[in-house]
Every structure is written in C-alpha cells, then in structure tokens.
Amino acid sequence: MTETARLSAGDTAPEFSLPTDNGDRLTLKDLRGRKVVLYAYPAAMTPGCTTQACDFRDSLGSLQAAGYEVVGISPDVPAKLAKFRERDAITFPLVSDEDKSVLKAYGAYGEKNNYGKTVMGVIRSTFVIDENGVVERALYNVKATGHVAKLRRDLGID
Template identity: 80%
Template sequence: MTAPTRLTPGDTAPDFTLSTDSGDPLSLKDLRGRKVVLYAYPAAMTPGCTKQACDFRDSLASLQAAGYEVVGISPDTPAKLAKFREHDAITFPLVSDTDKAVLTAYGAYGEKQLYGKTVTGVIRSTFVIDADGKIEKAMYNVKATGHVAKLRRDLGLD
C-alpha cells in the first residue's frame, strides 16, 4: 500500500452516508449549510481516542456556538461506537466506516509510522468543511492530546 492521497483546502469534501452509533444514517450532504469538523480516529475506547473525543465533547458548546458541527469517524462498528458514546458521554455523532472507504477517500487511512514501524491503519486526522462542502482545513497526523485546543486557536475561537 502506498501513502494515501491527501485533501487540501478548496477540495470538495468526499460525500458519505454512514451508520451512526445509534444505527441511524448520517450523510455529509445533510449537514450542508453548516460548517463541519470531521475527525478520524483509530479506535473507540483506547486512551488517545478517548482523550480526543472527550476534548471535542468538552469544547462542543463553543464549537457549535461558532457554527461548527462535530462528527467523529472510525472503522469501529456502530455497536462499539454506542458503548463508547455511553461510557464517555460523547455528545456528538460517531460514524462507522468499517470498510474504510470514506477514511481512504479523505486520505485518513493508509501507511503510517507507529513506534518506528510502517503499518497500515487510520491516520489521526481532522477536516474542517465549510458550509458549501469544501475542505477549509485538512490536518493529518494530529496528536490526540492538545489537538482540539490547537484547532480552536486555528479557528479563532480562543
């Protein structure tokens, strides 16, 4: 597998319809007219992914006040996402991309370095999508800890 194709500002965000943690479908096109923060994470209920989800949860009110919707995406099943939501009181939608097609379309699945080894997996990434469905920011290989604070600064919210 080669390095994934990365999105850049101005690209059209790949549309998707995926199952949420509640089993309901969520489509990116249904969020048109609103700004969206879509963040890709490797696995629910792991330390880094939990920290990142809780940071988004704790910043959700101010992000929504600034017009942003937050959606988390991972290859976890809807059932595992439901447990994650319940266990950590996640208050935004989590979508399941078990076949990794959407993660791949966003350049958030492919080869990455993990503890000095090249592995294939989810590349922790965040995408800011404008109200017209265009990529405003595409951030790859972000850190689980401190990323939401950096994103808030980048968006002019702090």
C-alpha cells in the same frame, strides 16, 4: 512508504452516508449549510482516542456557538461506538466506516509509522468543511492530546 492521496484546502469534501452509533445514517449532505469538523480516529475506547473525543465533547459548546458541528469517524462497528458514546458521554455523532472507504477517500487511512514500524491504519486527521462541502482545512497526523485546543485557536474560537 506509500503516500495516501490527501485532501487540501479548496477540495470538495468526499460525500458519505454512514451508520451512526445510534443506528441512524448520517450523510455529509445532511450537514449542508453548517460548518463541519470531521475527525478520524483509529479506535473507540483506546486512551488517545478517548482523550481526543472527550476534548471535542468538552469544546462542543464553543464549537457549535461558532457554527461548527462535530462528527467522529472510525472503522469501529456501530455497537462499539454506542458503548463509547455511553461510557464517555460523547455528545456528537460517531460514524462507522467499517470498510474504510470514506477514510481512504479523505486520505485518513494508509501506511503510517507506529512505534517505529510501518503499518496500515487510520491516520489521525481532522477536516474542517464549510457550509458548501468544501474543505477549509485538512490536518493529518494530529496528536490526540492538545489538538482540539490548537484547532480552536486556529479557528479563532478562543
């Protein structure tokens, strides 16, 4: 299996400027001065991705109280992201990376095992980025269920 270049703590987070679910653009520079949890997920409105998004939604208050903004990134088109946001009352930005260039820059797109087969796709990942745009944590192959609770514990939020 080909290894995708992965980020590590201390790396500068790759910049991005991507369309959001509501038609705006969001850049990493827009978030300077705030801590960011950027999480990559394969596809809006699938069971695992819905569970994960709803866990982030339900934890958003405590994450924001601790100084974190949450942003979800997937290769879905903005219209699909808008449906996802509306259907599941997602209360944080969802950004569209249709050409997967940002996902690749973060090491969150590449070969992975899916039900015993090697396929190309989004590697479910979470990145904690500090106020200056530096990666504090780069977590790859995270589970959709229980990941947000573990992240909160690891960040000392619980």
